[in-house]
Amino acid sequence: MKVKKFTAPTMPEAMKKIRAELGEGAVILNSKMIYTGGFLGLFKKKNIEVIAAIDPNSKQATKERRNPKYQQEVKKQVPAQVPVQESAKTDEGNSSLQFKKEITELKSIVQQLKSNNGFEHYPEDIRHLLLYLKEQEIDENYILEAAEHLVSLRESKDSLTASELKSTVSDFMKNKLETLSFGGTSYKKKYVNVIGPTGVGKTTTLAKMAYEAVLERRKKIAFITTDTYRIAAIEQLKTYAQLLNVPLEVVYKLEDFQKAIEKFKDYDMVFIDTAGRNFREEKYVKDLEKMIDFKNDMETFLVLSMTAKERDLNQIIHNFSTVPIEKFIFSKVDETSSYGTMYNILRNEEKGAAYITAGQSVPEDISEASPKGIVDLVMEGKVK
Structure with a gap:
């Protein structure tokens, strides 16, 4: 050896x-x-x-x-x-x-x-906090980064309580996210598009975003869905469209999509639901690009489920690298007890988040993402 x-x-x-x-x-x-x-x-x-x-x-x-x-x-x-x-x-x-x-x-x-866990040379109170971050699946490099900050602060002060140490780490992590863009739909572009793998809750998330546009912003909206692979998804979106009293177009090919765009040219906003596929395979991303012009006055959000492995999420993000993604949406945060993956992805990709969703209720179970919200989830270890 x-x-x-x-x-x-x-x-x-x-x-x-x-x-x-x-x-x-x-x-x-x-x-x-x-x-x-x-x-x-x-x-x-x-x-x-x-x-x-x-x-x-x-x-x-x-x-x-x-x-x-x-x-x-x-x-x-x-x-x-x-x-x-x-x-x-x-x-x-x-x-x-x-x-x-x-x-x-x-x-x-x-x-x-x-x-x-490789943190034995740190003082016991700091080590406990670092081990907690590891349990939350924060990347080791970011843990050590926070540890060095704590050690430096510890040297300049006589003592820090456990509460002060936790607060210090929280503030440090929040500051690392402050340069990124956070917040929901900008309402600056006509088309709002959600993309992502199957089962991440895209349709429900889109409906929650549409409710805000209609009920709070008083926008005239319409729905387009390209998810013709699942009848249940179409029926689900039809239900939301009826509740909001807005039109819905189901498109099967590029020509249908272009006709729908022309039909809704006088609307304030058009919310587009895409088919959930295995986007770990690049060919499905290319198929999606053939259907939708992502550069045409469109705001695109990539929905990532927090129940998935970080390695798989990174592969999905990589495969969507040719698509101009505005921000991430983190879904199903109520179905996990570790939230470090969100922090890792934001730091690694240097891209912000729009929303966090936690449940199936429309429009309640959605909130705008923020550095404080992300870090609070990590430090509390639960959805409040």
Whole structure:
């Protein structure tokens, strides 16, 4: 097992060094705060010392074993006076014992990491807060970012209560989102379009947005649906259209869509419901682009369900990268107890959110998204 020591001003920088040299298969054995330099005990520089190792079963370690330099080093360790056959047997036996030893060490390391989650060098009160963020599935880089902020603040103050620490982290996370665009429909464009995978609640979300436009903004609106794959979706939207006393057009192809657009040319706004497909496959996104002109006076929102895996959501976002998405809508937040994925997506994509939906009731179960609303969900761990 290759073990190496790394030193950096912050944990994120240390992790970059570790991954660059040891690869993604590296594991952290230990980390601690150290102070270097200074003069007469003053002006010392704070650093983090991290000891990391390569998992012997990782691709990185396997690649290194195949390196000619590595093989030459192994050959040097074999005594010259030992016969070739005997040396091979001894080598094989030693390799087997070494491999078993490495596996035992690795199991021990994994157990240690499970118990302290890599935050053992932080003070206990800070560590508890970091572990909570990890449970909320906040990205590790963003957790360490918040941790460094807490440590810096801790050094400038004598003490901070648990409540003050939590409030400090909340404010820090909110500030990181402040540069993004939040809030609902802008009412600056005629067409409002919601897209996303099947089962995320697009039709219900669109109806909630339409209710606001009609009842609060007094807009003359119409519905268009391209979701001809599910009869239930059409019937659902027809019901909402009847309740609002607004027209609905069902379109099956591009020509139908263009006719519907012409029919509603005198309306203030047109709300467009799209078919839910497996948008992890790019071909469905291309099919959608053939039907709808996303650049024609249109505001498009991508609906993401918080019950889905973050990895799958990232793939969906990637596949929609050719579509000019205004903001995200996070749905089904009432069906989960971890909300870190929302924060991660906003930070990673540098794009804001329009709405958060929590339930099937129309128009009640929807609220405009905001940095405070997102972070409060994360820190409270529940929908209020």
